[in-house]
Amino acid sequence: MSASAIVMMIVALLAVWGGLGLALLNLKRHPEAIDDEEADAVLRDGASVTPVR
Amino acid sequence: MWSGRRVFILAAIGSAVGLGNIWRFPYVAYENGGGAFIIPYLVALLTAGIPLLFLDYAIGHRFRGSPPLAMRRLHPKAEAIGWWQVGICFVIAVYYAVIIAWAGMYFIFSFTTAWGEDAAGFFTGEFLQVSDQVNLGFDFVPSVLIPLILVWGVVIAILAMGVQKGIARSSIVFMPLLLIMFLILVVQALFLEGAWTGLDAFFTPDWTRLGDSSIWVAAYGQIFFSLSVAFGIMITYSSYLRRKTDLTGSGFVVGFANSGFELLAGIGVFAALGFMAASSGVGVDEVAVSGIGLAFIAFPTIIAQAPAGVLLGVLFFGSLVFAGLTSLISIVEVIIAAVQDKLGWLRVKAALVVGIPMALISILLFPTTTGLNLLDVTDAFVNSFGIVAVALVAVVAMSAGFSALPRLREHINATSSVKLGRNWQIFIGGVTPVVLGYILIDTLTTRISEGYGGLPTWFVGVFGWGMVIALVLIAYLLSKIPWSHRSAAYEKNVHEPILDAELDANKSATDKTKGSETGLPETAASGSVAGERKNP
Numbered sequence: 298m299s300a301s302a303i304v305m306m307i308v309a310l311l312a313v314w315g316g317l318g319l320a321l322l323n324l325k326r327h328p329e330a331i332d333d334e335e336a337d338a339v340l341r342d343g344a345s346v347t348p349v350r
Numbered sequence: 351m352w353s354g355r356r357v358f359i360l361a362a363i364g365s366a367v368g369l370g371n372i373w374r375f376p377y378v379a380y381e382n383g384g385g386a387f388i389i390p391y392l393v394a395l396l397t398a399g400i401p402l403l404f405l406d407y408a409i410g411h412r413f414r415g416s417p418p419l420a421m422r423r424l425h426p427k428a429e430a431i432g433w434w435q436v437g438i439c440f441v442i443a444v445y446y447a448v449i450i451a452w453a454g455m456y457f458i459f460s461f462t463t464a465w466g467e468d469a470a471g472f473f474t475g476e477f478l479q480v481s482d483q484v485n486l487g488f489d490f491v492p493s494v495l496i497p498l499i500l501v502w503g504v505v506i507a508i509l510a511m512g513v514q515k516g517i518a519r520s521s522i523v524f525m526p527l528l529l530i531m532f533l534i535l536v537v538q539a540l541f542l543e544g545a546w547t548g549l550d551a552f553f554t555p556d557w558t559r560l561g562d563s564s565i566w567v568a569a570y571g572q573i574f575f576s577l578s579v580a581f582g583i584m585i586t587y588s589s590y591l592r593r594k595t596d597l598t599g600s601g602f603v604v605g606f607a608n609s610g611f612e613l614l615a616g617i618g619v620f621a622a623l624g625f626m627a628a629s630s631g632v633g634v635d636e637v638a639v640s641g642i643g644l645a646f647i648a649f650p651t652i653i654a655q656a657p658a659g660v661l662l663g664v665l666f667f668g669s670l671v672f673a674g675l676t677s678l679i680s681i682v683e684v685i686i687a688a689v690q691d692k693l694g695w696l697r698v699k700a701a702l703v704v705g706i707p708m709a710l711i712s713i714l715l716f717p718t719t720t721g722l723n724l725l726d727v728t729d730a731f732v733n734s735f736g737i738v739a740v741a742l743v744a745v746v747a748m749s750a751g752f753s754a755l756p757r758l759r760e761h762i763n764a765t766s767s768v769k770l771g772r773n774w775q776i777f778i779g780g781v782t783p784v785v786l787g788y789i790l791i792d793t794l795t796t797r798i799s800e801g802y803g804g805l806p807t808w809f810v811g812v813f814g815w816g817m818v819i820a821l822v823l824i825a826y827l828l829s830k831i832p833w834s835h836r837s838a839a840y841e842k843n844v845h846e847p848i849l850d851a852e853l854d855a856n857k858s859a860t861d862k863t864k865g866s867e868t869g870l871p872e873t874a875a876s877g878s879v880a881g882e883r884k885n886p
Contacts, residue, residue: 298546302553305385306617309553312392313609320602327767329355330594348351348592350414 351590357518359600359607362587364521364676366578366608367528369449369645372673375612376552376619377640378572382565385555390569391609398785399573400605401777402741404770405748406584407597408758414589414844416687417582418829422839425752425847431744432688433825435582438736439684441817442581444712445725446678447505451497451717452477452646453670460653460663469650474722481719484809494717502709505678509686510701513590517679528672529611535665536614539621542656548624551634552616567792570785575733577608578677580741582684589687598766619644622662626652645670682708694836723805724813730802731814734793736821742786749779754848761845 298306331339331348338346352358379387413420417432455477459465465472474480479491508516539545559565578584588597620634626648627634639648645666653663682705690700716725748754755775763769802810833839 298550299554301555302385302550305388305555306549306553309385309388309613312388313606313613317603317606317610320599320606323767324355324596324599324603327596327599329596330592330765332592332594335592347353350351350590 351513351592352518353514355591355595355600357514357521358587358591358595359603360525361517361521361676361680362584362600362604363607363611364525364528365583365587365680366576366604366677367611367673368576368578368677369446369670369674370576371608371612372615372619372670373641373644375572375576376616377638377644378568379616380552380620380638382568383556383559384551385553386557386560387565387569389560390566391573394566394569394573395605395609397777398570398782399577399579400601401774402574402579402745402782403577403584403601403605404598404762404774405745405758405778406579407588407601408762409748410585410588411591411593411595411597412758412761412845415585415838416589416684416691417585418688419691419838420585420589422829422833423844423847424754425747425849428747428752430825430829431740431747432582432585433828434740434743434821435580435585436685436688436828437821437825438581438732438740439583439681440708441728441732441736441821443678443681443685443708445716445728446674446681447501447709447712448494448498448716448721448725449642450501450671450674450678451494453667453674454497454501455493456646456650457664457667457671459650460660460667463650463654463659463663465650465654467654469654470647472650473646478722479719480722483720484723484806485720486715486724487718487720488714489719491717491719491721494721495713498713498717499709501675501678502705502712504675505682506701506705506709508679509682509705510698512697513683517683520679521676524672524676528669528676531665531672532611532614532618532669535662535669536618536621538658538662538665539618539625542621542625544624544626544628545621546624547628548620548622548634549617551624551638552620567785567789571789574741574786574789575737576612577605578680580744581737583680586684586687587680594765596765596767597762598768598770602768622652622656623648625656629655691838692831692833694834694838723809727802727805727810727813728817731818732821734797735790735815735818738786738790738793739818742783742790745778745782745786749775749783752848755779757848 335346335348338344352361379391382390409420409424413423415423417435418429419432421428421432465477477491477493481487481489508520510516511519574580591597620638623634623637626637630637637648649666650663653659653666656662685708686697686700686704689695689704690697693700695703715721748758755778759770759774797814801807802814
């Protein structure tokens with residue numbers, strides 16, 4: 298492989314897989330919130346309900 | 351409903367990662383500047399792909415329905431756009447299933463390299479028995495018919511089980527399996543002789559091409575087709591999300607995971623093509639192909655020659671089957687959800703009443719000696735004049751037509767970790783209409799002046815032009831059918847339509863001072879799902 302091809306392979310992998318890594322990190326930092334009626338059910342009965350569309 | 355965002359993300363990646371990632375991206379990147387393609391590709395991902403993904407999420411999540419219902423709730427005049435998307439999904443599903451059936455058969459053929467020395471001759475001859483006549487025939491080919499029936503059986507069974515028990519659970523199994531199989535495939539390909547020559551051809555940048563508008567169009571086209579945006583899938587999938595879901599956070603994962611898989615496919619495919627070039631003593635440029643030619647002619651040739659070729663074949667065709675199945679499931683789900691919403695049916699009934707006739711149409715038209723040309727024409731036209739056209743109409747309607755973008759942006763920002771700025775509105779209202787408009791006009795002029803693939807005019811007229819025009823007319827008619835009182839349109843737990851952005855903004859300001867009289871705050875994230883709307 299030529300030097301320019303190797304450089305571009307690394308750049309592409311870093312950009313795309315790095316972007317995925319950052320996106321996953323961001324998601325991890327913002328834990329999933331449950332909807333109000335689910336939270337109410339937990340408070341009331343100590344059990345969660347399935348989310349409703 | 352999804353049990354959580356994790357399964358939604360898996361299912362959404364499953365939908366986005368399809369055959370196009372494996373057989374389209376590598377060649378498009380190679381043909382359009384090699385390593386230099388990464389620049390327009392990333393620009394397109396960030397200025398059109400991910401913004402369009404967010405638009406779909408916003409519509410589906412705010413208005414909580416399949417495309418016709420969500421669009422109708424957004425604006426009463428928009429319902430036809432939703433049905434147009436449903437129609438496009440219908441057409442894609444009936445031929446997409448056939449390709450999965452082929453891949454399934456090639457998975458089995460891999461064990462004995464049944465194609466022998468002549469993969470091209472085997473594919474069109476012995477396997478598909480392609481007829482010389484270009485017409486609509488009913489001369490069935492059992493080796494395609496049987497796997498096709500199986501594919502439909504699996505898809506209908508999964509969809510009948512519902513969103514969480516069917517789609518989510520199948521994604522939890524299929525997606526990790528796909529990733530593991532594909533990773534092993536790429537590693538194996540990298541150890542083939544000539545692999546690095548293939549990668550050299552794939553990644554060597556041709557910077558002069560960056561000034562050429564065609565590679566930018568190719569990059570936007572690839573991103574657009576690869577992400578499965580703008581034809582209803584993501585609207586449907588995001589309608590099953592909790593109201594407080596982090597939409598942008600999830601969307602970035604889906605967008606980058608799709609591209610990550612594509613890049614991996616590029617490496618695997620070009621490593622294998624490097625081997626093929628080396629073993630036949632030609633340049634990589636002479637063996638580089640895309641689409642059906644890559645999967646069913648070039649890869650079988652490689653499998654027959656490579657050491658441990660059986661493993662390579664099993665992994666490659668197995669990956670095609672799983673990538674295709676998860677995408678097909680998401681496409682058919684759009685139609686089932688639309689029928690369920692409009693008629694107020696239960697899941698199993700809707701899945702069977704939609705799935706079985708679709709399967710019959712697919713089985714009647716495609717596993718025949720004349721099916722290949724039909725597949726070719728419908729695929730080309732539904733992509734160029736179906737998906738691109740409906741996307742253009744949708745973005746123009748959302749921006750210039752209904753001025754819905756500020757409201758949708760507000761909705762996304764209410765629950766999301768990454769807040770969208772005004773840039774998002776510029777990308778949707780400015781960048782995407784220009785790019786989609788250009789792509790549409792460009793293909794339109796080519797098709798009108800050159801026809802399609804040397805096929806007879808009547809054939810292209812009926813199954814190409816006729817089909818795409820019929821989709822629009824049928825969509826209009828379906829939007830005129832009244833919604834039954836049992837249908838989801840009469841549920842009271844969704845946001846008001848966006849009839850006038852300015853009026854809405856004023857109303858929102860008054861609502862805030864009066865407290866939430868509508869039972870739902872004007873931004874997202876209300877939990878009052880079960881509650882009736884308290885009308886003043």
